Amino acid sequence: EADSPSATEEKAAGEEEEDDFGYRLFPDRNKKPQSFLVRSFFTFHNRCQVMLRMTLETNPYAQLLLEAMKQSGCTVFNDRHFSCENCDACVGGGFDSATSQIVLCQNNIRQQSHMNRVVTHELIHAFDHCRAHVDWFKNVKHLACSEIRAANLSGDCTLMNEIARFKFGLKRHHQTCVRDRAIRSILAVRKVSREMAEKAVDEVFDACFNDLEPFGRIPHSRTDAKRAYRDFKNRDRYNANL
Amino acid sequence: QPPRSCEDYWWEWKHCRGLRHAFHHYYAHGELPACGRWREDYEACRAWEKGRAAAAQEALCKSERARVMEKQKYAPVWKLRKSPPPDWYLPLDQDKPN
Numbered sequence: 001e002a003d004s005p006s007a008t009e010e011k012a013a014g015e016e017e018e019d020d021f022g023y024r025l026f027p028d029r030n031k032k033p034q035s036f037l038v039r040s041f042f043t044f045h046n047r048c049q050v051m052l053r054m055t056l057e058t059n060p061y062a063q064l065l066l067e068a069m070k071q072s073g074c075t076v077f078n079d080r081h082f083s084c085e086n087c088d089a090c091v092g093g094g095f096d097s098a099t100s101q102i103v104l105c106q107n108n109i110r111q112q113s114h115m116n117r118v119v120t121h122e123l124i125h126a127f128d129h130c131r132a133h134v135d136w137f138k139n140v141k142h143l144a145c146s147e148i149r150a151a152n153l154s155g156d157c158t159l160m161n162e163i164a165r166f167k168f169g170l171k172r173h174h175q176t177c178v179r180d181r182a183i184r185s186i187l188a189v190r191k192v193s194r195e196m197a198e199k200a201v202d203e204v205f206d207a208c209f210n211d212l213e214p215f216g217r218i219p220h221s222r223t224d225a226k227r228a229y230r231d232f233k234n235r236d237r238y239n240a241n242l
Numbered sequence: 243q244p245p246r247s248c249e250d251y252w253w254e255w256k257h258c259r260g261l262r263h264a265f266h267h268y269y270a271h272g273e274l275p276a277c278g279r280w281r282e283d284y285e286a287c288r289a290w291e292k293g294r295a296a297a298a299q300e301a302l303c304k305s306e307r308a309r310v311m312e313k314q315k316y317a318p319v320w321k322l323r324k325s326p327p328p329d330w331y332l333p334l335d336q337d338k339p340n
Contacts, residue, residue, distance in 0.1 A: 073306035080334070100330050129327060132320040145319040159269060172272035206256035220266040227253075234246065241245040242307055 048084035048106035051115040060225035061117045061154065064232055065123040068214035074130035081126070092118040093190065095125035097136045102126060121154040127214065144200040145208040147182035148223055152208075153215055156181055174218075179205065244299075245306050248287040255280035279305065 009224040055062050056078065064115055066076050076082075080101075087105035089095075092114065096101045102122040109115050128134050128146045135142045157177035162169070169176060179201055186197040212218060214232055231238070256264055267275040271338035283305050289298035 026243045074330050080331075099334060100327065100332075101334075128320075130323070130330070132318075132322050134320055142320055170269060172270070174270040204319050207319055209317075210316055212313070218266075218270055220270075220329070221262070227257075231246075231250075237243070238306075241243055242303055242310070 018210065020166040044086070045084050045107040048104055048115075050108065051077070051109065051112050052082055052084065052104060052113060052119065055116050055119045056113040059120070060229050061116065061219060062123060064229040065120065065127055068232060069123070069127055069130055070227070072127070072130045076123075076126070076162055085101060089188075093122050094189070095096055095122045095129070097129050097134075099122060100126075100129070117155050119241070121150045121156060124150040124153055131213075140186065140190065140200040140216060141204050143186055143190065144182055144197070144209075147185045148178055148201065148205060148208040151178040151185070153212065153217070158220065175209065178209065185236045244287045244290050244302060246287070248284060248291060251280055251284035251287050255284055 005201040032111065056066065067178045069076055080104050082104060084104050085108045086107040092108055093105055095101075096103060096172065102119070102125075104115070104118060104122075109118060118174070125146050128149065129136075134146060136146075152174075155161070157174050159170075159173070162173065162177055167173075167177065167180075182201050183194070186200070187194065190197075192200075197210055215225070216231055217224060217228055219228055255277055258275055258280055264274055267273070281303055286298040286302040286305070289295050290302060
């Protein structure tokens, strides 16, 4: 909410200064830094929107989740359910259940692959919100469950991503990563103690790690995700012929 | 007709036996995958398509139902909704008072 006004203010301030100092007296002197700041501030938002469109149109993880949500009665609209904003800290995004909106941190998401992951992660939260009575605010176990699923299924915990975070491990490391990231996410959004977060995650881990809806498998790659999407589209035939 | 097309069973079997999948399975579960079941399902599917054996149909359905049951092994953490959240489509201005 607060970001569109501030962006316009920044832009207006930059232009005024250019007219007073950068243009008349020293044509090239103040122009570049101001323009660059104004331009980059303005284009964070643009870039976020462009990357988001790319994800929603081409990424199989996102497409499967969008289809699954549509089937559950929650069609996702780009302009209503997504919002590109500036955020503090190192978060990539969040799901606001009060407004049914996915927030994307335009100043923290720099690459398309990161956008893909964040959108998938938040869509999993939105999907859980859509299909179940998730008590985001008062029940830490519900929150833990959704975070476990999101870390598990979004590709947050691939080996490459973990190595980039300097976390090394192989055998069952995926589960260690999912557990740690779930705890981190809980601590970032709720004022609970680390012990409480760990306890909640451990209590629901088995049930939630094995809840693979709507993918039906842990998608380790685009191929897996495409296959999962295909299986999802064929599920009527599957259920009818069991 | 079979729950999945026979090509799907074949694909799952080939994919299961591949190196990438073996690696991912070890990374996620700490053990190597067991792929024999996909092969059996594929054989049963082929037999079903050829029109033979009610036994093949039964075997395939049993295998698939077992897969579904395995997924439902754990009690759900939350209660599923019967209809989507009522405020999903509400315009944003109306949501502000919340």
